[in-house]
Amino acid sequence: MTFQETLISLAVAVGAGGLIGAERQQAQILEVRAQEGRERPQEFGGIRTFPLIALLGALGALARPIVGAWLLGMLLFGVIAFMAVSHLWSGARGELGISSEIAGLVTFVLGAIAVTPDLVPHPEQRYLLVASSAVATLALLALKRPMHRFAGRVSADDVYATVKFLILALIVLPVLPNRTYGPLDVLNPFKIGMMIVLVAGISFAGYLATRLVGPNRGLLLTGLLGGLVSSTAVTLTYAGRVKKDPKIAAVCAVAIAVACSVMFPRMITVVAVVDRPLLPLLTPALGTMGGVGLALSLLLYHRWTHGARAAKAAPGSAEDKRTEEELKLRNPFELRQAVTFGLIYGVVLFVAKAAKVFFGTGGLYVSSVLAGLMEVDAITLSVAEMHRMGLSGPVAATSITLAAVTNTIVKATIAVVVGGGALGKRVGAILGIALLVGGGVLLVARGLG
Helix, strand or coil: CCHHHHHHHHHHHHHHHHHHHHHHHHHHHHHHHHHHCCCCCCCCCCCCHHHHHHHHHHHHHHHHHHHCHHHHHHHHHHHHHHHHHHHHHHHHCCCCCCHHHHHHHHHHHHHHHHCCCCCCCCHHHHHHHHHHHHHHHHHHHHCHHHHHHHHHHCCHHHHHHHHHHHHHHHHHHHHCCCCCECHHHCECHHHHHHHHHHHHHHHHHHHHHHHHHCCCCCHHHHHHHHHHHHHHHHHHHHHHHHHHCHHHHHHHHHHHHHHHHHHHHHHHHHHHHHCHHHHHHHHHHHHHHHHHHHHHHHHHHHHHHHCCCCCCCCCCCHHHHHCCCCCCCCCCCCHHHHHHHHHHHHHHHHHHHHHHHHHHHHHHHHHHHHHHCCCCHHHHHHHHHHHHCCCCHHHHHHHHHHHHHHHHHHHHHHHHHHHCHHHHHHHHHHHHHHHHHHHHHHHHHHHHC
8 A cells, every 4th residue: 555545544444443432422421311411431441542543553454554454453462452451440330331341342443454455455435435334233223222212122023024924935936947837927936926025125125114113103103114014004994093083084095095195106116117218107106196195184184283184183182193103014024925915916016917918908908997996016026027027108108107096096995985074074085185186187198108
């Protein structure tokens, strides 16, 4: 390395140590304030100690080509010994955590990596590695309480379901044959497995978010996160609550409308992963439906909080709390649920292809409507796969949109049947306007095309 590059490498090492040290010192101050109501110096490491540890590792790595690796090893041993003494001292006072000591070791290693071109020859890539590792360490340290809360909410069933699905995704999926079978030459076991992983992964992101946020998260956030997992589950849950307590129809309508509106951008995300060329034809209609639905939901929420009934149903009131009970959602990584979706996807893909082959475009539209009566992911992925195999873009976009419209009508019907007229009127009005506007956009797009 040149002298200038060496100085930059040392600065990167010290900067990474300073980033980690600043978090450790701030965490200690906050902990002391919470326990005793006053500040005191940090017992182990802070904004000075951690940069020094990084500098020590960097200097030891710089000297390695001349004096050998023994000096770096001795310095690392010294840091470990110092950490051990500090940990024993903390343990004697009843503080059993070891995060700061581990962070100190990570800081030493990052300092050594920053000045070691043997590991990553390109300087910019090496600096990026050190910086990203420091940020990851900072995040793990700073998010202590949220991560502990999340771990407390994870059930044994969640762990088992996730492990089983990971076995399916990482062990079973790679050995599935990547070729088509059966009549019409459309069923590919590997692609079906990939679709299972994709849909469950998107759902799991919403499920994980609901676990992180926890109960009492508010109506809008409940609908948003729940809609990523299953807007049908959100609709059934809140419609059931309205049936027991009709007074909360207005607030439950917000959660249901938001969840149903989130379905549209979710479908766009799925298509973006598997068939990006279809996006320009699909996004205008589905994006409009989702945007209009969310906007009207926000308007309803604003009227509920600031309208004539605000004094009786303000956020934080008894009525609000009755609607903010934790939403019960199933882990989408549950193996049986994943296999069931795979079977549904295979059937829908075959039926859609057969309808197109034997009955033309009209047959595909009918199959899309019928599939939308149950759920939209399978038909969305099926039509996207057919588009990749040569199906016309406008036909594919119309088929997916028809499925989305049908599924939305089904959920509005559930709101009416289960929750009653007061809930159904509000949900139906929001979703109906969203579908009309989105349908108009689709017709205009088809006309221009």
